[in-house]
Amino acid sequence: MLATILAELPPTVRLVAVSKTQSPEKIMALYQQGQKIFGENKVQELTEKQEALPKDIEWHFIGHLQTNKVKYIAPFVHCIHSVDSLKLLQEIDRQAKKHERVIQCLLQFHVAEEETKFGLNLKEAEELLQAPDFQLFKNANIAGVMGMATFTDDPGQVRREFRQLKNIFDTLKKKHYEEQPQFREISMGMSGDYKIAVEEASTMVRIGTALFGGR
């Protein structure tokens, strides 16, 4: 499955293999085929796997993150896809500084119709980026945006939601990050919709079941 999916992705799009609930053995099988980026959505599961697995794995956190748990993943996490408040960003910056690291952060946006999904809207993101505190952060780098489309059979709706995220990215890029290459990621696309996401300018797809089979 890995080779099939990689063959479908343009070389500019990175694959985050979503390994939540999957065993270390299954992760190792993909690692041995060359996959080095893995994504998890629970802090404890992530720290256990990080300890048990090769140290050159690039770990991404893709779930809802509580401020008081940032400290457990700050020593090693490469990218947090789910930043949705200034408070969380502040704590990521503080913990990353302790470990003399820079943690890549993506602002999570609510673009789906579903009520249950976490995430910011454009106005909230603008407020965050204009907050005086934010300007001081050196160890939490805003690297782009992340979003999830509605879980639906309607590909037109999914495409509209991905397009909305791309528009948000373009707006923020223009207003806050023009000529700043570190703001570049659009994390969108899962097993059921990554082909549409890639067509709509995703730079990072997060794929679980299509790679590992069911959970």
Ligand SMILES: *Cc1c(COP(=O)(O)O)cnc(C)c1O
């Ligand atoms: C589980 C999960 C994925 C992967 O979902 P699949 O449908 O298994 O590919 C992607 N993104 C997030 C945020 C997830 O929680």
